[in-house]
Amino acid sequence: MTTETRNGADAARGLGRRSFLGSAVAGTAMLGAPAVLGQGRPRLVVVGGGSGGATVARYVAMQSAGAIDVTLIEPSRMYYTCYFSNLYLGGFWAFEDLAHSYATLASTHGVNVRHDWAVGVDRDAQTVALAGGGSVGYDRLVLSPGIDFVDGAVPGWDEAAANLMPHAYKPGTQTALLKAQVEAMPEGGLFAMVAPPNPYRCPPGPYERISMVAHMLKQGNPTAKILLVDPKPGFSKQALFEEGWARHYPGMIERIGPDLGGDMVEVNPAEMTVSIDGMIEAVDVCNVIPAQKAGRIAALAGLTNDDGWVPVDPFTMKARADAAIHVLGDASQQGDMPKSGYSANSQAKVAANVIRHELTDARLFPARYANTCWSLIAPEDGVKVGASYEATEEKIASVDSFISQPGEDAELRAETYRESIGWYNGIVADMFG
Amino acid sequence: MQRLPDAGNCAILRGMTCNLPRQLSAKAASAIALAVVPGLPAGAAEDGDPARGALVWSGQCAMCHALDPQAEDRVGPHLADLIGRPLGAVEDFPGYSGPMILAGLDGAVWNERRLRAFLRDPYAMFPGTRMGFGGLHDAGDLENLMAWLIPASRGEATPQPGFRVAPEVLAIEGDLEYGEFLAAECTTCHRRDGGADGIPSITGWPEDGFVTVMHAYREKVRPNVTMQTITARLGDEEVAALAAYFATLARGEN
Numbered sequence: 001m002t003t004e005t006r007n008g009a010d011a012a013r014g015l016g017r018r019s020f021l022g023s024a025v026a027g028t029a030m031l032g033a034p035a036v037l038g039q040g041r042p043r044l045v046v047v048g049g050g051s052g053g054a055t056v057a058r059y060v061a062m063q064s065a066g067a068i069d070v071t072l073i074e075p076s077r078m079y080y081t082c083y084f085s086n087l088y089l090g091g092f093w094a095f096e097d098l099a100h101s102y103a104t105l106a107s108t109h110g111v112n113v114r115h116d117w118a119v120g121v122d123r124d125a126q127t128v129a130l131a132g133g134g135s136v137g138y139d140r141l142v143l144s145p146g147i148d149f150v151d152g153a154v155p156g157w158d159e160a161a162a163n164l165m166p167h168a169y170k171p172g173t174q175t176a177l178l179k180a181q182v183e184a185m186p187e188g189g190l191f192a193m194v195a196p197p198n199p200y201r202c203p204p205g206p207y208e209r210i211s212m213v214a215h216m217l218k219q220g221n222p223t224a225k226i227l228l229v230d231p232k233p234g235f236s237k238q239a240l241f242e243e244g245w246a247r248h249y250p251g252m253i254e255r256i257g258p259d260l261g262g263d264m265v266e267v268n269p270a271e272m273t274v275s276i277d278g279m280i281e282a283v284d285v286c287n288v289i290p291a292q293k294a295g296r297i298a299a300l301a302g303l304t305n306d307d308g309w310v311p312v313d314p315f316t317m318k319a320r321a322d323a324a325i326h327v328l329g330d331a332s333q334q335g336d337m338p339k340s341g342y343s344a345n346s347q348a349k350v351a352a353n354v355i356r357h358e359l360t361d362a363r364l365f366p367a368r369y370a371n372t373c374w375s376l377i378a379p380e381d382g383v384k385v386g387a388s389y390e391a392t393e394e395k396i397a398s399v400d401s402f403i404s405q406p407g408e409d410a411e412l413r414a415e416t417y418r419e420s421i422g423w424y425n426g427i428v429a430d431m432f433g
Numbered sequence: 434m435q436r437l438p439d440a441g442n443c444a445i446l447r448g449m450t451c452n453l454p455r456q457l458s459a460k461a462a463s464a465i466a467l468a469v470v471p472g473l474p475a476g477a478a479e480d481g482d483p484a485r486g487a488l489v490w491s492g493q494c495a496m497c498h499a500l501d502p503q504a505e506d507r508v509g510p511h512l513a514d515l516i517g518r519p520l521g522a523v524e525d526f527p528g529y530s531g532p533m534i535l536a537g538l539d540g541a542v543w544n545e546r547r548l549r550a551f552l553r554d555p556y557a558m559f560p561g562t563r564m565g566f567g568g569l570h571d572a573g574d575l576e577n578l579m580a581w582l583i584p585a586s587r588g589e590a591t592p593q594p595g596f597r598v599a600p601e602v603l604a605i606e607g608d609l610e611y612g613e614f615l616a617a618e619c620t621t622c623h624r625r626d627g628g629a630d631g632i633p634s635i636t637g638w639p640e641d642g643f644v645t646v647m648h649a650y651r652e653k654v655r656p657n658v659t660m661q662t663i664t665a666r667l668g669d670e671e672v673a674a675l676a677a678y679f680a681t682l683a684r685g686e687n
């Protein structure tokens with residue numbers, strides 16, 4: 001079987017657009033590729049029901065029309081998106097509107113949704129162990145576990161401190177906690193954010209969050225200040241955010257980059273202080289977004305590298321170390337794509353095609369990827385950055401890109417914001433519809 | 434019932450006079466349509482330049498709308514005799530949003546003020562509009578288009594052909610299965626159920642119209658940097674495959 005899966009990956013690799021389009025028999029040639037493995041319906045197991053996992057489960061189930069048995073393992077009964085959680089902070093989006101149910105995946109598409117934790121992967125036996133007991137066998141496994149935080153990344157902070165200094169960087173209650181804390185800030189108080197080093201989930205996310213907190217404070221606490229402690233010399237959409245901050249929130253936001261000690265930060269959650277290169281600052285709210293790594297199951301499966309991510313094959317999204325396992329989204333190390341929900345959704349479709357090709361006789365098409373990240377700076381002031389990508393031997397490589405421009409007129413910004421709402425409703429329909 | 438915004442409340446529209454010609458002679462109109470330079474005939478619009486408006490029409494509108502009521506189905510309804518026509522009322526055009534049809538049934542007709550407001554920001558007037566166009570943000574472009582479109586709609590200008598795709602490209606037969614795979618890149622944003630709220634619906638379009646619109650993005654004739662980037666790497670066969678696939682999906686209800 002290992003040989004067969006390698007053949008599948010090789011087929012994907014050989015399938016450049018030119019050769020695909022240039023050959024009228026490409027489709028029929030692919031029919032000769034390996035089909036069903038063993039007895040009964042081939043089994044796909046997906047761990048993690050977010051943008052990568054829900055999408056791949058839905059597409060394989062929907063497009064294979066029952067030919068592949070699809071199991072989705074996800075502990076939460078409702079999925080809360082990380083994207084748009086900043087808009088909830090800013091008062092533009094309801095908390096309930098971040099929540100999505102797995103019901104349609106089960107009822108319409110026939111996905112076995114198991115609300116349980118995956119706690120181990122036996123790659124030889126091809127089984128996933130569940131916290132609730134027992135295990136599930138697979139012919140193909142998809143891991144799409146999102147992120148975990150690197151222990152000790154911000155001295156003084158650990159997950160136990162997240163009720164005092166929330167990260168609000170995984171979906172759900174942490175975001176609600178952070179919002180409540182901002183609302184409870186004393187007049188003229190200080191909000192601090194410790195931004196993460198690269199690479200991390202949602203590159204513009206921390207800066208959109210700064211914008212949304214500033215918007216909140218401008219409404220109810222206009223003399224409050226925001227301190228952004230950042231270990232990175234630059235950040236995503238920097239010119240756009242800085243222009244917007246100066247226009248909408250003048251004098252409110254101060255950023256301390258690594259040149260001023262932004263990379264030398266410690267926190268004391270009990271005292272509510274932040275130490276920047278030895279200078280101690282008392283804060284009222286502190287949002288700590290630590291350095292990140294692949295979700296824990298990826299390491300338990302033995303697939304992560306020294307950086308904590310899973311290197312993947314750009315043509316198939318398979319872990320380089322195991323041709324029966326695809327790794328999607330934030331947890332993967334694939335090249336130029338940002339860690340975003342859009343990216344994970346895009347990668348899931350390539351993986352779904354490869355899985356259907358290898359487990360049934362579906363046609364294989366050349367991998368293609370895309371991403372766009374929208375951010376809201378202030379009411380009706382939306383910006384975006386995006387790119388298209390292709391698979392190369394070395395990595396997923398950017399082909400072409402675009403970004404909103406400083407100084408754009410208000411109507412274009414409003415249109416971009418509306419576009420982001422359309423995208424949100426589109427991607428959740430594409431995952432859960 | 435859908436409330437129509439009063440364009441008079443719109444800051445940008447205030448202070449703009451609309452002084453479009455009631456009648457244009459055929460000769461004058463064709464002179465304008467040829468896009469030969471300024472020197473407007475007496476009685477023409479003071480604010481809008483129809484010659485420039487003709488260029489806006491051919492670049493932005495004509496890939497989806499015809500002025501000839503007998504023209505084959507396009508992505509959007511024909512615009513013949515638009516002024517005075519009820520909203521959402523072209524018989525047999527299947528792509529209107531529900532609110533637009535209801536507004537028409539409720540007695541709303543296209544007049545200059547309403548048309549201007551709609552073209553400037555279609556979504557503001559009908560949040561569920563199925564017209565995949567973000568609006569003419571440039572006030573000059575808008576007035577120029579108005580100055581050309583209104584007489585042209587009455588048959589008083591030579592129709593501008595607009596952006597067109599070569600017949601041999603339109604003739605490419607789309608590979609449906611490939612289209613289904615490629616479509617997954619679109620459905621991250623454009624909903625398969627045809628719903629539209631900020632991102633246009635693309636289901637159930639006539640195939641030729643779909644191909645024309647995608648090529649217009651690819652050639653950067655049509656604005657929107659995201660779509661220009663997405664289409665930049667779509668070959669003719671891929672566009673045909675997508676057109677074939679999305680044509681199989683029913684137009685949404687909304």
